[in-house]
Amino acid sequence: MAFGYFALVLHAHLPFVRHPESDYVLEEEWLFEAITETYIPLLHVFEGLKRDGIDFKITMSMTPPLVSMLRDPLLQDRYEEHLSLLEELVAKEIDHNKHNGHIKYLAEYYATEFKNIRSTWERYDRDLVKAFKQFLDSNNLEIITCGATHGYLPLMKMYPQAVWAQIKVACEHYEENFGRPPKGIWLPECAYYEGVERMLADAGLRYFIMDGHGLLYARPRPRFGSYAPIFTEAGVAAFGRDHESSQQVWSSQVGYPGDPVYREFYKDLGWEAEYEYIKPYIMPNGQRKNTGIKYHKITSRNAGLSDKGLYDPYWAREKAAEHAGNFMFNRKQQIENLAGMMHRPPLVVSPYDAELFGHWWYEGPWFIDYLFRKSWYDQDSYDMTHLADYLRACPNQQVCKPSQSSWGYKGFHEYWLNETNAWIYPHLHKGAERMIEISHKEPADELQWRALNQAARELLLAQSSDWAFIMRTGTMVPYAVRRTRSHLMRFNKLYEDLNEGKVDSGWLEKVEKIDNIFPNINYRAYRPL
Structure with missing residues (x-):
């Protein structure tokens, strides 16, 4: 019998970047990189878990700008062109490095990756929203919404109609794309101000996600801290981020993504190759940029880019399995200890930007895959859950007023309101x-x-x-x-x-x-x- 629950929450968001008036805008590649490195790899994880009979549960926001871009024919066409260039470049790399054993091995590895990416892209008829929706329909994935354009709501509160428009337009857009109203919302930047919950209730939303200190400083002080949601006076539940599990992944000092065997993000073929060689693949503006083909590992936190060793995905995958096991063990211990003190099943909520997994931390999707598999087979201290299922199972919670907060620098609004902006x-x-x-x-x-x-x-x-x-x-x-x-x-x-x-x-x-x-x-x- 499980002592408590663990909820992994991913926030999938990119700003709306679409420029039909121009043949090429670099910022459109934010979406293309995320498709190749995060969204399709996550789909591969979900497909593999489903295939192997693992009843995984995960919550994931898909913001209206992201959904709109994923379903836009112009951007779909441009992504295909982007992927074709990658496939051409990596084929050229295989031939170019035929006498350089390890680089050739890595180029062949990337060629296989890109082939699998294209196969998935074509299998879903270029519609990744439809691909994710199948896991919503099977209740493995709870897809939630966000502000219509990720507007920072506390800095709009003097105009309630503007806040309402961000919420209402988002909910209507969700229903148009997923065929049902959303149950939950990721508040943009997890930024909460007192009173917004009444609009969320009016929009039919049942819960929102905020930073942990927004719960910890609620009034009255929640009896179970951030290890259980609270109900606001409007009846909408608030889930708070767990600091301990977040730090294990987010922290630049002790987080998993900084391990020496993992892939180095900042050493990319687009910057390393000779200019005339790489020029056809960084056109049309000819400025160097990331290609996503990276041959080196982190090696050391203190090593300069010129001192990085060669990457090996085999050992990186082994390390991802080790880290997933460590994360599972820590959640097991955390939840068992909390259950002993709380005398009720605790809930640990771990929210992250989805793009961390795959784009910034290349091995992140492997980590998620191993975490779900190990949680399914190797422990019985906690159940994986998504937030909608948790509220169905645990409908009674303490009523409190959350504290104004965000998940940004210093936990308030400073990052979005300062001398730069x-x-x-x-x-x-x-x-x-x-x-x-x-x-x-x-x-x-x-x-x-x-x-x-x-x-x-x-x-x-x-x-x-x-x-x-x-x-x-x-x-x-x-x-x-x-x-x-x-x-x-x-x-x-x-x-x-x-x-x-x-x-x-x-x-x-x-x-x-x-x-x-x-x-x-x-x-x-x-x-x-």
């Missing part, structure tokens, strides 16, 4: 005011209806927390600035045109083709609650 918020707030204002309009014709809906799309896209996050990290800042400004400028033009009663139909059609997210959006989502 504060300039965007007066513009976003003005946009929210204007959108609420024009949401009262009734369109005189089809053109005004389209313009009102496009205005809602543009504001939602400008509100994405990804842009403020990128500005703070200092990477790809010009792109984040450009995206924020372009969406706000498009929104403001639509606002002015609507107020003047003369919508530019040709310009609107172009913008609709570029920013085509949420085809069934209704701008009335911004009307007062």
